[in-house]
Amino acid sequence: MSDAHATIIASLEQLAGAFQASFDAAPNEQLLRDENAKVLGKKGALTAILKEMGKVSADARKSIGERVNALKSEVERAFDDRLAGIRRREREAELSAPAFDLTLPARTPAPRGHAHPISIVRDEIVGIFESMGFSVFDGPQIDTPANNFDKLGFPPDHPATDMHDTFYTTAGHVLRTHTSNIQVRAMTTQKPPFAFIAPGACYRVDSDLTHSPMFHQIEAFVVAEHVTLAHLKGVLAEFAERFYGTGTPVRLRPSYFPFTEPSAEVDIACVFCKQSDGARAGCAVCKHSGWIEILGSGMIDPLVFEQCGLDPERWSGFALGMGIERQAMLRYGIPEIRLLFDNDPRFLAQF
């Protein structure tokens, strides 16, 4: 072995014995890479050693070459191991650093808006009826007395109209007192069978704790052949189960509306004092009766069919109408109707 050969081998061995310590000492990835470059880089120790290769024989070069390759592998493996160790330690350190302060205000994607409680309830009710096959029939808030009263069978000069204190326009039209004008519009323009629902604003000259001069109703009606009171009850029962919750029985009490006969007020079993066994304990909302009145309904009066040009011997139907305000007040425990129309932001933000 020539001197040069021996020197190179010695240098390589020295390098082999030293790099691990320097790698281990490197505290982070950058310094580790620096140490790695000092060994394997263009200006590193290995390159410097190999500059002496010209001084050795071809045979020696071969054996040196084998040694160099082995050393390179050793260094690379050591580098990878150390790098992995550093990264693991850094991740562990990051994971155990102090937690983010999640009590700081959240960054909301968009400010929160609020639908009006009347709209929420309205859309829900419309949705229930739509899923039962009803469709919305949109009609005007100002209508003729004929559509609002006469064709619905309101007798002239009759106390039945006392139930509807009416706003009249100077042109002799009325602000509709109920959404039942839509019944007339449907019956005079559409060919049965049909099933419509008519949500919308109505007006009566009335303003107190439970009455607003403008209020909202939803009317649902079916006109077809062979429709009976049993079908009205079926739809009411289905509506009550879906809107007020399963296990909400419905009760019909005979009543009077000019445009339906038989007519019925509809009560649901109180949803506020329901016991686990389904019985009702009685509470302030239901005035300890266990029942809450929610809407009026009935079979469409044959007279209405006649007035609308439909043959009452062929066509039959039912109609039901409810005040949306009442449903919203019941559901949300709103004590005064006025709150629904004050548009106080502090009120609206609750829904």
Added chain:
Amino acid sequence: MKASFAWLKQLVPHLPDDPRALADRLTAAGIEVEGITAYGQGTETCVLAWVVSTRPHPTKSGLRLVTVDRGEGSQEIVCGAPNVPEPGGVVVLAPLGAHLPAKNMTIGRRDIGGIVSEGMLCSESELGLSDESAGILVLPPGFAPPGTRLNDAIPETRDSIFEIGLTPNRPDGLGHIGLAREAAALLGVPWTRPDPEAPVRQRDGSAVDAVSIAIAARDRCAHYGASVVESVTIGASPSGIRYRLAALGVRSISTAVDVTNLVMLEFGHPLHAFDLDKVRGAALIVRRATEGEQLITLDGVTRALAADDLVIADAEGPIALAGVMGGASSEISASTTRVLLECATFDPRSVRRTARRHGLHSESSHRFERGIDHSDSRDCLAQATALTVRLCGGTALRDAAFAEGDAPAAVRVTLRAGAARRVLGIDITPAESKGTLERLGLRVVAESDEALTLEVPAHRPDLTREIDLVEELVRVRGMDTVAAELPSVRPTRPWGGREALLRRVRGAGVALGLSEALTFGFTSRASLAAMGAPEPAVALQNPLTSELDVMRTSLLPGLFEAASRARRHGEGSLALFTTGVVFLSGEGPNALPREPAMFAAVLAGEAPARLAKPRPRDVWDATGLALELVARLTREAPELLADPNAAPYLHPRGAASIHVHNTRVGVLGPIHPNVAEALDVDPRALIVEIDLDAIAAVGTRVPHYAPIPRFPASARDIALVVRDDVAAGLVLGAVREAAGPLAEGVSLFDRFTGQHVPEGHVSLALRIVYRATDRTLTDAEVDQSHARVVAAIADRFSATLRA
């Protein structure tokens, strides 16, 4: 309508003892008992006592010691009442332990100035028998033996009163006989209508001799009956009658008037009592008034009559508004000696028109409007006559006088066999139908397998058609006897078409951070005028207040009112929207108004910020809201057009209209300071108004798939300083134009003034994203394009480029 359970039980002895049970049955059949109140609650324990002696209280002035005999012994009671009767007088004693809910008191043993009192002598108000009383209740000497229970001595002192919410189709329910008949029918118990009692004193003679009766308006008055009682003494009614009336909410006036009220409460048929000596010319004429004729009614109001009003006139002029209210001139008074009782049948519509015309809703008009039972007039009159003699003394003339107008025809209705099944979905046997209807007072006049023909009694004017009978059948058997069944509904297509859009608009408004308001359809001319909204097209004849007398032509007044109120409450930050229709002139005379749907929003105050001070809202909140809303609704890219005249209520510096494909769909901008001042709205408020019918006309674009870019994009920034009166949009537009098709997007990402930017200038920083659809752009290509843009912009806007 108030009804006495005791009275009903007297008429139908087989009724259940529990008022609640009867109330439930009535309610289930459509005679809704809304509540039951106890009358005279606490009187059960009270007894009658006879005054034995009285002496002053030894130490307390104003108090007396009354020794009373209460049957099982005597006791001394301390009493402060001014009207303690002489010995022998009968008073009411509430014994130790009695509870009187009317004054919420329980009688305890009390030491009053050294005298122990174990009981109380009661007044009517303490007993809950009347609202007020001047002293203790004193009954005539010998009224009943001492120790008699008050309830036994005067049964009317204890009752359960039904508050009935009667529907207008059931006039028969406005009297106890009608309710008794209904209750008996519902419960299936026997019932007979009581015959009128005979007067205790009568003489031969006829009312005809005392007064002549003529019906001039035969179509308005089917029947007029009158009786006469002579030599009466008008005074106060006995306590039993006063309590019965008080329990039913009727004020006791005098014996003669109380008689008419009692008979009305019994038969449901209003009567009137005249002072016969005040009837001029001894003549009664039922006629239409002449226009402008005057009558002073019992309430003291002078009424100018209309030709449509029906009156009772004497020889000289009107003395009563028929069926509505009597006249003052012939009113019963303490000096009345001859009473003329009227029991007539007036046309319901006529009575209603008169009552409404004169704003006079009386117990009488209430009943006539609904239609009274004309078949019982003679009985009614007979009962009133007998009762008058009983209460007022005097002597009745044996024969009443009658005049007949156009008699109402008897009503017959046929009920076909299948009618119940057709309407109710259930079968009702002919036997049941017949039984139910007969119990309700209908009479079968023809019967076959196919049909039942019945004559309707006069007390049920609501039964005129087959459907009315079907309703009776289900009403009596109960609606719970009909099983629920879901119909098979054929799906129907929506009509009118705005529902879906309005639902989307509300959803979008909420999603964009707004709260939904609901505002009234009517508003004031003043607020519409103050904001320069279109002139109102619809005015109200009878507005709620004289101010709110037109229908809105803009949604904004309602929102402004909410904003103004919120501001007064110190709620500065506001983001409200509403949707609804406005009312504009229709086309053609007599046409209904048009009702286009609108969206309106008002923003005011500060927008919340995160970990920073809230930021005052500005016009760009309005542009952002408007553009985003329209984009969400139409799926198009709307355009904003600055326009100082976009709307009169917008600030000219920030007013703009918003367009989709050249269709103007709305306006937006800051509120005009004049409007803000006039309507007390935050002067920095912002307005967005969208015409939803225009949005509907534009429609919602259906997106068409575009290939997803396959090649990477390169971005280049450009910063330039331009004069500050150059609109940023102009610069952006110019950049887009100069960059050509390779520019996929141009955005402004910074804008500032000050620092190194010269006075009157602004620094804009833009980013241009370049991309080709068919290849990856080389740096050289991008640089070349970008250089062209930079040069063009610098040239066009005399812009200084910044590093």
